[in-house]
Amino acid sequence: MRLRCYANSQYRIFNIHSSIFNIQYWLLVIRNAAPPQDPPAFTIVGILCAMSSWSLVRGTALAACFVALPLSAAQPQSAQEIVDRVDQLLRGRSSRGSVTMEVVTEHWSRTLEMDIWSLGTEYSLIRITSPSKDAGTATLRAENGIWNYLPRVDRTIKLPPSLMGAAWMGSHFTNDDLVKESRIIDDYDIEIGYEGRRDGVEVWEFVLTPKPEAAVIWGRIEEQVRQSDLMPVWVRYYDDAGDLARTMSFEDYRRMGGRLVPALMIIRPVDKPEEHTLLRYRDLAFDIGLDPSFFSLRRLRRDRN
Numbered sequence: 435m436r437l438r439c440y441a442n443s444q445y446r447i448f449n450i451h452s453s454i455f456n457i458q459y460w461l462l463v464i465r466n467a468a469p470p471q472d473p474p475a476f477t478i479v480g481i482l483c484a485m486s487s488w489s490l491v492r493g494t495a496l497a498a499c500f501v502a503l504p505l506s507a508a509q510p511q512s513a514q515e516i517v518d519r520v521d522q523l524l525r526g527r528s529s530r531g532s533v534t535m536e537v538v539t540e541h542w543s544r545t546l547e548m549d550i551w552s553l554g555t556e557y558s559l560i561r562i563t564s565p566s567k568d569a570g571t572a573t574l575r576a577e578n579g580i581w582n583y584l585p586r587v588d589r590t591i592k593l594p595p596s597l598m599g600a601a602w603m604g605s606h607f608t609n610d611d612l613v614k615e616s617r618i619i620d621d622y623d624i625e626i627g628y629e630g631r632r633d634g635v636e637v638w639e640f641v642l643t644p645k646p647e648a649a650v651i652w653g654r655i656e657e658q659v660r661q662s663d664l665m666p667v668w669v670r671y672y673d674d675a676g677d678l679a680r681t682m683s684f685e686d687y688r689r690m691g692g693r694l695v696p697a698l699m700i701i702r703p704v705d706k707p708e709e710h711t712l713l714r715y716r717d718l719a720f721d722i723g724l725d726p727s728f729f730s731l732r733r734l735r736r737d738r739n
Contacts, residue, residue: 513624513625513626513638513640514619514624516638516640516659516664517618517619517624517640517642517657517659518617518618518619519664520657520659520664520666521617521618521619527553527554527720527721528551528552528553528554528720528721528722528723528724529550529551529552529691529718529719529720529721529722530549530550530551530552530718530719530722530724531549531550531715531716531717531718531719532547532548532549532550532715532716532717533547533548533549533550533713533714533715533716534546534547534713534714534716535547535548535603535605535607535711535712535713535714536711536712536714537603537604537605537606537711537712538708538709538710538711538712539604539706539709540706540708540709544604545565546562546564546565546568546603547562547563547564548560548561548562548563549561549563551724551728551729553724553725553726553728553729555617556575556576556577556726557575557576557577557724557726557728557729558573558574558575558729559572559573559574559575559728559729559733559734560572560573560574562603568603569585570583570585571583571584571585571603572734572735573602573609574729574731574733574734575729576726576729576730576731577726579592580592580593580598580609581593581731581734583734583735585735588735590731590734590735593609597609598610599651605701605711606680606701606702606703606709606710606711607701607711607713610651618642620648621644621645621648621650622642622643622644622645622648622650622655623642623643623644623645624640624641624642624643625640625641625643626638626639626640626641627639627640627641627656632658635660635662636660636661636662637658637659637660637661637667638658638659638661639656639657639658639659640656640657640658640659641654641655641656642654642655642656642657652671652672652673652679653672653673653674653675653676654671654672654676655669655670655671655672656669656670656672657669657670663694665684665687665694665696666684666696667683667684668681668682668683668684669681669682670682677704678704679703679704679705680701680702680703680704681701681702681704682699682700682701682702683699683700683702684696684698684699685697685698685699685700686698686714690715690717690718691717691718691719691720692720693718693720695715695718697714697715698712698713698714698715699712699713700712700713701713
């Protein structure tokens, strides 16, 4: 309970920490500052969950974690087994993907293109390739550390845990969404809230409640999964007061790299219904032979792979 309270308190104050970081960062790049109408070039200072907490839900190695493994003859039976199977479908042993992210807010919009690599749950690398003013900006998770590289000032910054809930590149994804580390069944108690047909499709709807010792930021998560192929349909995230905070939907199911994946996901904050962040996979490759040495600080700083 103490860990959970601590995590919640950190989540409530992440905006303060993020603001402090942004002040420090902009002092470094004041000479190259973007026009006021542009979003911050690098809002984060905390793989692929909530995406958090799907954390896919565990979130995050969201980034390039959407690996659909073939279903075995023996289907999972318990709620924990089903959700864990879905979680594993969205991770994979190793992967590489090219992604387009579109961010729409009340005052501005932007589009980023990026390459993403992942290895298990402990390693991931995200590098922006476009637009040119952001190209080379990168985020690395390696074992227990997370770093950001800012090419404009040639600076590598290690991310404090308190900023895992901060927005990544001005989007509605958090740092935690994009660099998740644990399995969702380790942090949540899971039960089936509904089993049956929705809109003509057989689905499960799960209710995930944080375990007392889990350091997570959500008070409850609900997710819908198709029974036929274990593809996620949507995830809803609730705060500690029980209020819906954001939703994530999955669309455009297609075969990429020889596997069925949701190629499109959209996050919408409930308190700002006119805003959203869209993440679309352009291509994916799996089981590409990565090893931990690939995910190094030297690799983080490189513009080319």
